[in-house]
Amino acid sequence: MEEFIKSGLTMNQIEYVLQLFDPSMDDCLYVYDLKHDYYRISSHATERFLMDTDHFYHAEQKHETFVYYKDIPLLKEEFNRIKSGTIIFHNLHYRWLDREGRPVWINCRGKVLKDSGGTPAFLIGCINEIGQRQKADNMTGLLGESSLEIFVNQYEGLIPDGFFLRIGVDDFKDINGGYGAEYGDYLLKWLAESISKRVEPGQKVYRIFSDEFMIVDVNHREMESAVRFYKDMRRAVDAFVESNGYQAVFTISGGILDTKKIKGDYDTLMKLSEFALTEAKEAGKNRCCIFDEAKYQSFLQKKELTAQLHHAVNHDFEGFEVYFQPIVDASNYELRGAESLMRFSLPDGERISPAEFIPILEETGLIIPAGKWLMRRALCMCKKWQEYIPDFKINVNLSYIQVIKSQVLKEIMGAIEEYDLAPESVGIELTESGYLDSNLHFKKLWKGLRKNGVQIILDDFGTGYSNLHCLGDLEPDYIKIDRSFTMKALNREYEHNLMTQIIEMSHSLELAICVEGIETDQELSEMCKLGPDYIQGYYFGKPEGEGAFEQKFIHSDAVCGTRAESGQSAF
Numbered sequence: 351m352e353e354f355i356k357s358g359l360t361m362n363q364i365e366y367v368l369q370l371f372d373p374s375m376d377d378c379l380y381v382y383d384l385k386h387d388y389y390r391i392s393s394h395a396t397e398r399f400l401m402d403t404d405h406f407y408h409a410e411q412k413h414e415t416f417v418y419y420k421d422i423p424l425l426k427e428e429f430n431r432i433k434s435g436t437i438i439f440h441n442l443h444y445r446w447l448d449r450e451g452r453p454v455w456i457n458c459r460g461k462v463l464k465d466s467g468g469t470p471a472f473l474i475g476c477i478n479e480i481g482q483r484q485k486a487d488n489m490t491g492l493l494g495e496s497s498l499e500i501f502v503n504q505y506e507g508l509i510p511d512g513f514f515l516r517i518g519v520d521d522f523k524d525i526n527g528g529y530g531a532e533y534g535d536y537l538l539k540w541l542a543e544s545i546s547k548r549v550e551p552g553q554k555v556y557r558i559f560s561d562e563f564m565i566v567d568v569n570h571r572e573m574e575s576a577v578r579f580y581k582d583m584r585r586a587v588d589a590f591v592e593s594n595g596y597q598a599v600f601t602i603s604g605g606i607l608d609t610k611k612i613k614g615d616y617d618t619l620m621k622l623s624e625f626a627l628t629e630a631k632e633a634g635k636n637r638c639c640i641f642d643e644a645k646y647q648s649f650l651q652k653k654e655l656t657a658q659l660h661h662a663v664n665h666d667f668e669g670f671e672v673y674f675q676p677i678v679d680a681s682n683y684e685l686r687g688a689e690s691l692m693r694f695s696l697p698d699g700e701r702i703s704p705a706e707f708i709p710i711l712e713e714t715g716l717i718i719p720a721g722k723w724l725m726r727r728a729l730c731m732c733k734k735w736q737e738y739i740p741d742f743k744i745n746v747n748l749s750y751i752q753v754i755k756s757q758v759l760k761e762i763m764g765a766i767e768e769y770d771l772a773p774e775s776v777g778i779e780l781t782e783s784g785y786l787d788s789n790l791h792f793k794k795l796w797k798g799l800r801k802n803g804v805q806i807i808l809d810d811f812g813t814g815y816s817n818l819h820c821l822g823d824l825e826p827d828y829i830k831i832d833r834s835f836t837m838k839a840l841n842r843e844y845e846h847n848l849m850t851q852i853i854e855m856s857h858s859l860e861l862a863i864c865v866e867g868i869e870t871d872q873e874l875s876e877m878c879k880l881g882p883d884y885i886q887g888y889y890f891g892k893p894e895g896e897g898a899f900e901q902k903f904i905h906s907d908a909v910c911g912t913r914a915e916s917g918q919s920a921f
Contacts, residue, residue: 380460382409382473384433389413395477399454400447418445418453435470438462443480443560452617453624455480455559490542490557498556498564502616513576514607515565516623517545517583519600520635522561529598537600544586548579564623573606573640580604580638603630604638611641625649656710658696663716669695670720672727673893676903677745677864680882685903687743689779689886690728691893692720708749717749718756726765729776731896733769735904745777745807753780754791759798766804773803777827781810800825807864811835811852828883829856833867840876853880 378398380391389409396404400416410429414422421444431437440460445453460475502509519525519541526534538561545555545563552569565579584602591599605626612618622641630639662669674688694707711717725746732744752758766773778799780792799806806826831849839849853863868874868887877885894902 377476377478379476380474382460384462384470384473391477398448398479400449400451416447418447421445432462432473433470435462435464435468440473440475446477450617452621490539492542492546492555492557492563494556495558498558498566499616501554501566502612502619507613507615509609509612510568511570512566512568512609513571513573514609514612514619514623515567515576515579515638516558516605516607516627517563517565517580517602518559518604518627518631519561520603520631521600525598525600533598537598540590541587541602544590545583548582548586558620562627568609573608576604576606577638577640580606584636601636603627603635605630606638606640608641611643622646652710655702655707656714659694659707659710659714659716662694663719667720667723669697670723671695671895672724672731673895674728674731674899674903675886675893676891676899677743677884677886678890680865680878680885683885683890685739686741686884687745687777688899688903689745689747689893690724690731691747692724693893693895712749712751715751715755717751721749721752721758722756722761725761726768729765729769729771731900732775733771735900736771736775738904743775743777743805745779747779747809750780750792753795759795762799762804763802774805777805777807779807779809779830781808796825826861828862828864830864830866830886831882833887836865836867836873836877839880840873850880853882857881 378392378395380389380395382389386407387409388405388407389412390405391401393404395401401412406412410426413425417425424444425442428440428442432440438461440458440462442458443455444458446456448454456477457480458475458477460473462470463472463474465471519537522534525537542555542557542563545565549555549565550567550569552567554566556564556566558564565576567575580602583604587600587602605623605628607619607623607626611622625646626639626641629642629645630637633639658669671693673691673693675691676685677687677689678684679686692704692708693701694704695701708717711720728744728746732742735742746762748758762776762778763773766776796806805828808826808829810832811829831852835845835849838845840846856863862883863881864884864886865877865882866886868877868885868889870889873887874885874889891903
């Protein structure tokens with residue numbers, strides 16, 4: 351086959367060859383055109399797995415729609431090795447999603463074929479399903495997942511009271527990678543034997559995945575019995591590690607599920623027990639967690655919201671809006687600019703709190719395209735409003751994800767040029783916490799912003815512990831005092847004196863101060879005595895959509911200072 355590739359065999363010809371063999375095979379044959387990021391798989395794969403077609407471009411990105419989310423980083427790493435020419439043979443165990451969205455273990459094998467220039471051109475191979483088809487495990491001697499499914503289904507929704515305890519080895523792939531598969535097998539065999547020794551009459555144990563076991567008890571025992579079983583196994587693991595001279599240190603985690611939660615539904619058993627086990631691992635590993643219904647519902651809601659956000663980003667940012675909150679001059683209450691803020695609503699109109707959707711955007715990387723969209727929209731409106739207020743300025747928040755994983759400086763300067771704005775009309779806001787996480791990335795960004803005349807703003811000042819260090823490193827144009835600190839300064843003498851010193855120090859360094867969170871006449875009066883440069887808060891205006899902001903703040907004939915002095919909202 352490789353010689354055919356070198357001689358110029360086309361993708362269509364390769365597909366034709368695969369189609370000839372496809373009807374006679376249970377496995378799914380595939381070919382991946384690496385140069386064009388095009389993927390073709392046996393048509394029957396669409397009947398089993400969560401894919402809407404058997405051929406598609408943008409293959410690496412498309413895989414994320416049907417690969418189990420926990421395995422996506424592993425697959426991306428493998429793709430990078432394939433495309434770079436690091437490996438020729440591909441053999442990977444990971445999980446795809448079936449038509450119901452459930453993770454299914456598969457084994458993907460293939461060979462990389464190179465072109466005449468030695469560049470990886472195609473990956474050709476097959477995918478076969480493992481795990482779910484397994485009735486017994488030869489290595490440990492335990493029954494496998496299929497046998498567990500048969501056991502659960504026999505009750506037809508009437509499983510007696512008891513528990514399921516799902517035990518998994520923490521970071522097992524690191525053990526295999528560091529000590530070899532042979533040692534990994536030895537460890538798993540010992541673990542299977544140790545669990546089997548501890549099961550009581552009426553209890554059963556199954557090996558469900560490579561490093562996971564399920565203990566089943568339908569004898570009306572309480573959850574505490576499962577906790578004791580897990581703790582006993584954890585002590586056994588500690589003793590095993592010690593007896594082997596700490597050759598390989600490992601731990602186990604456990605997820606516990608009440609049998610009443612599943613109502614005889616095997617698929618529900620696997621989903622809920624996996625959730626409980628994942629909770630234990632994410633809580634720090636080497637512990638067990640009892641399934642919590644409230645946490646699970648929150649998880650499902652987050653999963654649904656994640657899907658909605660993916661859809662919105664991929665459909666011209668449907669449901670996203672940019673809101674604007676006014677920033678005023680503290681000396682005369684005149685409008686100086688606005689902070690742009692991202693908002694999101696579901697198709698039914700339900701508004702989602704930024705505290706809920708922003709972290710998801712950051713976790714998924716969607717903050718990069720969404721942040722770029724917001725920036726361009728905000729700068730577009732800034733240009734429009736400068737027709738009425740020539741010195742109007744716009745602030746844009748950056749996520750640390752944008753800074754470390756995208757060419758955000760290029761995007762900022764490109765948008766400024768596109769909308770023909772003076773660089774000093776744009777302010778980039780970043781929180782201290784983000785800066786501390788990856789200061790090398792931020793220093794590079796700040797250097798570029800300063801060189802090009804874009805304003806640098808340190809947001810949420812007063813919420814961290816290293817702000818003075820940040821001031822020295824970043825040399826921002828101005829800082830924004832967080833409302834939480836503002837409220838303390840208004841109510842406690844110590845913070846009031848500290849606020850006074852911060853403002854005086856900032857002015858001595860030629861830094862401007864913006865106080866956030868002002869909502870009442872008294873707050874405004876007391877804070878203005880300290881001499882800040884700018885004020886932002888509900889007193890002058892809540893965040894508004896483009897149209898409402900323009901009507902309320904841009905086209906308003908009201909004199910801000912007069913209205914503020916009269917005790918009314920300045921806008």
